[in-house]
Amino acid sequence: MPREIVTTLDxxxxxxxxxxxxxxxxxxxxxGQIPLVPDTMEMVEGGMEIQIRRVFDNLAAVAKAAGGGLADVAKLNVFLTDLAHFPLVNQVMSEYFHEPYPARAAIGVASLPKDAQVEMDAILVLE
Structure with missing residues (x-):
């Protein structure tokens, strides 16, 4: 089966x-997406909630470029340098996702690229 590269400037x-x-x-x-601002390729400024939102926005932009959206996410992986932020991920995630929620893993890691505190990747299944 052929593979198609998905790209977006968003x-x-x-x-x-x-x-x-x-x-x-x-x-x-x-x-994986970290809280980089697409236009500047710099980390978003602000607290953890703003960083989590930026990651979800980045994932949503790539999902859209692929012809889908966050509603098509079947599996989400969340990487955090501090698992104490996991309740905040749940809170913000509830604004971006609705039932049926995707399968998910939350993994505590020592570090992430560009000293990010959060990174997420996903698998979409398109109808």
Whole structure:
């Protein structure tokens, strides 16, 4: 099955040897997003809630470029440098997602690119 590279200027450009997303059939694999502002490629300024929102906005932009949206997310992985922020992820996530919620993992990590405190990746299944 052919693979299609998904790109958009509405999300941060890849800062390494990867694509923003790869579409294989009706499945889309979104690369990890950190709280980078697409226009400046700088980390968003503000507290953890603002960072989490920026990550969801980045994921939503890539999902849209793939022909879907956050409602199509089947699996979400959340990486946090401090799992104490997990309740805040749940709170913000409830504004971006509705039932049925995607399957999800929350993973505590020692560090993330650009000293981000949060990163998320996702798998979409398009109808």
């Amino acid at each position: 999300a941060p450009q890849a800062i390494g040897t990867y694509s923003q997303a790869i579409k294989v059939g009706s499945t889309v694999y979104l690369s």
